[in-house]
Each structure stands twice: as C-alpha cells, then as structure tokens.
Amino acid sequence: MDESATLHATNEIAIDTRILDLDGDIVVDHSALTLASDAIVIVENAAEQDAMDGLVIDGTLWNKIWTIGTISLASRSDITFMGDVALQAAGTW
Amino acid sequence: MDSDSIVLDGGRVAVAASQVILQNTSLANEVFTAAETSANATGAIAFSATDMAITFGQMADTNADGDATNDLAVVGAAELAISVTNSLVVSGEGVLTTDGDLNIESAALVTALIETTGEEADDLSTVTVADAAFVAENGTITTRFNGSTAETGSGYGGAITLQAASVNHGGRIISLGNDSSDVHRNGGG
Numbered sequence: 001m002d003e004s005a006t007l008h009a010t011n012e013i014a015i016d017t018r019i020l021d022l023d024g025d026i027v028v029d030h031s032a033l034t035l036a037s038d039a040i041v042i043v044e045n046a047a048e049q050d051a052m053d054g055l056v057i058d059g060t061l062w063n064k065i066w067t068i069g070t071i072s073l074a075s076r077s078d079i080t081f082m083g084d085v086a087l088q089a090a091g092t093w
Numbered sequence: 094m095d096s097d098s099i100v101l102d103g104g105r106v107a108v109a110a111s112q113v114i115l116q117n118t119s120l121a122n123e124v125f126t127a128a129e130t131s132a133n134a135t136g137a138i139a140f141s142a143t144d145m146a147i148t149f150g151q152m153a154d155t156n157a158d159g160d161a162t163n164d165l166a167v168v169g170a171a172e173l174a175i176s177v178t179n180s181l182v183v184s185g186e187g188v189l190t191t192d193g194d195l196n197i198e199s200a201a202l203v204t205a206l207i208e209t210t211g212e213e214a215d216d217l218s219t220v221t222v223a224d225a226a227f228v229a230e231n232g233t234i235t236t237r238f239n240g241s242t243a244e245t246g247s248g249y250g251g252a253i254t255l256q257a258a259s260v261n262h263g264g265r266i267i268s269l270g271n272d273s274s275d276v277h278r279n280g281g282g
Contacts, residue, residue, distance in 0.1 A: 040096070074095035074118070078168075081099070081106045081138070089110035093094070 020055055031069030031091065040075040043082040052082070062087055101136030101169035109141040116148040117165050117187070134192035134231075138167065139174040145199075149187025149225055150207070163187035171232075172196065180243045180267070183253060186224040194232035195257070201243035201265040202236065204251035223251030223268070233257055236264030243267060 012032035026033065039054030057073070065071060069091035073079060087093075097117050150163040164187045167173050171193035175181060180203040204223035210216055227234060234257040243265060251268055 072095060077096070078098040078100045079094055079096040081101050081104060081136075083102065083104040084106070085104060086107040087109070089108075091110065092112040092114065093108065093110040 018055060020061070026065060026068070032072070033065055033068045033070070034072040034074060036072075036074040036076075038075070039077045040073055040079045041082060042073075042079065042085055042087070044085050045083070054078075054080070066090060097164065098166045098168055099138065101134075101138055101167075103133075103135045103169065105136065106138040107141070108139070111142065112144040112146075113140050113142040114146045114148065115140075115165060115189075116146075117163060134169050134171045136169045137172040137174070138170050139172075139176070141176045143178045144180075144182075145175065145177040146182040146184070146205075147189060147225070148185050148207070149183075149189075150185030150221060165189045167191040173229075175199070176239075178239070178241055183225045184223045184251075185221060188226045188228055190228045190230070192231060193229065195227060195229045195234045196237070197227075197235070197264060198237040198239050199243075199264060200239060200241035201267045202253060203243065203266075204253060204268040206250060223253070225252070226254035226256060228254075229257040231258060233259045233261060235261040236266075238264045 012034065013026060014034040014036065016036040018037055020035070035055060035057070037055035040057065041052045041054045042057045043052070044059050054075070054077075066088065067090045071089055071091070071093050073093075094114070095116050095118050099115075147165070149165065163185065167190070170191055172195075173191045173193070174196045175198070177197075177199040179199070180201045181197060181199045182203050182205050184205040184207050204225070206223070207221040208218050209221070210218045234255050236255070253266055253268055255262065
C-alpha cells in the first residue's frame with residue numbers, strides 16, 4: 001500500500017500474506033485486524049529485517065496499528081521475536 | 094497471538110495490552126510441526142495485561158493424519174513472566190511448555206469451559222472441559238497472588254497441572270466442578 005492509500009473497513013480487516021508493505025493507513029471502524037502468514041517475525045528495528053523468513057512486523061508497522069482494538073497475529077508456524085522488543089497494544093492482542 | 098510456538102532469539106521481549114490471548118488454532122494450509130526446545134534459552138518474555146487467556150485445543154486435523162497438536166511452546170526463554178491484573182483464564186486441552194522459569198502473577202489461575210455449537214439450528218452444543226498443563230522441565234514455576242479479587246462465576250471446571258523442576262505456588266487456582274489441580278516436581282511426582 002502506498003502512502004496515499006487507505007484501507008477502510010467497517011468491521012474487520014484480515015490480511016494473509018508473506019510480505020506486507022504498509023505505507024498507507026488502515027482504518028477499521030469496529031477495530032479488528034488479523035495479520036496471518038506462514039511465519040511471523042516481530043522486530044523492533046526495521047534494519048534487522050533482511051533475510052527474515054515470514055511476515056515481518058517492525059516498530060514502524062506496529063505504530064500504525066497499535067491503537068486498533070483487537071489485533072490478531074496468526075502464524076502457521078512460529079511467531080519469532082528478534083532481539084529486544086517492547087510492544088504495547090491499546091486493546092486486545 | 095495464534096501460533097504453536099513463540100520463539101526468542103535471546104532478546105528481552107515485553108508485551109503489554111489491555112487483554113492478551115494466546116491460542117493455537119488452525120489456519121488454512123497449516124503444516125503441523127513438533128514444538129522445539131532450546132538448549133540455549135537466554136531470552137526473556139513478559140506479558141502484562143489486565144485480562145489474559147490461554148486457549149488450547151483448537152487445532153483441526155483436517156487430513157486426519159494425527160499431526161495436529163494443541164500445545165503451545167515458548168522457545169528460547171530463560172524466563173516467561175505473566176502478570177495479569179485479573180484472572181489468567183485457561184481453557185481447552187493442551188500443554189504450555191517453556192525452557193526456563195515460568196512466573197505467573199494474577200488474581201487467580203482459572204479454568205473455563207469451551208462451548209461450541211454446530212452451524213445448524215438444532216445442533217447440540219459441545220462443551221470442552223479444561224485440561225491444561227504448564228511445563229517448565231528445566232526451570233521453576235512460581236505463582237503469586239496479586240491481591241485482586243478473582244471473579245468466581247459459573248462455567249468453571251477442569252484440570253490444571255503445574256510441572257517443573259521446582260514449583261513455588263503462592264497464587265490461587267480456581268477450578269470448580271469435577272476437576273483437579275496438580276502440582277508436580279519433576280522426578281518427585
């Protein structure tokens with residue numbers, strides 16, 4: 001999604017992908033977002049992303065979504081935390 | 094978070110939210126693998142929430158080849174810390190394993206039922222009673238009571254097992270009905 005793009009849903013947005021390049025905005029009126037992938041990697045610093053296998057959630061992406069009421073991370077294998085990571089969600093995670 | 098394994102690479106992880114849910118459900122095209130263990134568990138992960146639930150037993154063995162597992166694993170953690178203002182609610186059938194110590198601070202460790210109903214209007218409901226185990230084979234499981242009042246409504250019942258090299262139980266476990274709560278030290282029974 002480019003910077004000018006907005007993905008707006010009334011109820012829930014579910015994205016099942018290996019790569020998510022989110023430069024635009026996500027708006028969910030009833031505030032539920034599901035991110036699913038074969039594997040999920042959570043890392044604080046985007047610079048550490050190279051060669052990671054799976055959907056990478058870094059601090060930049062998290063800052064765009066952390067206020068969504070319900071965030072579901074669903075992996076078909078592992079959810080891996082790389083390095084030191086501190087994440088806060090406003091609602092349910 | 095929905096996965097069979099949460100893996101640390103040695104870092105310190107802090108997860109904070111109003112509500113945290115750990116579960117292991119089936120996704121389309123999921124390939125099941127056995128949970129790994131780490132011989133070099135140096136990481137740490139801490140969950141902090143007002144409410145927290147751990148739900149086992151949601152995997153669907155769609156190919157009926159016996160590879161589905163309901164268990165959850167935290168791999169690479171020398172410490173898994175769970176701090177919940179209210180109760181830590183456990184439901185379903187499965188095992189949460191971790192490599193190092195497991196520290197739980199909550200109002201209570203509470204079991205809950207899972208009730209599922211078929212899609213047809215006249216389908217009967219199926220109730221799954223909790224049968225959950227927390228296993229820290231090489232570490233210590235410590236439970237602490239945080240002083241908050243645990244809700245004790247209806248719908249409880251089931252079994253909780255704490256199994257570790259040593260267990261320091263200072264918290265509260267609420268598992269009403271036809272249930273049991275077991276504390277095991279490895280080798281000691």
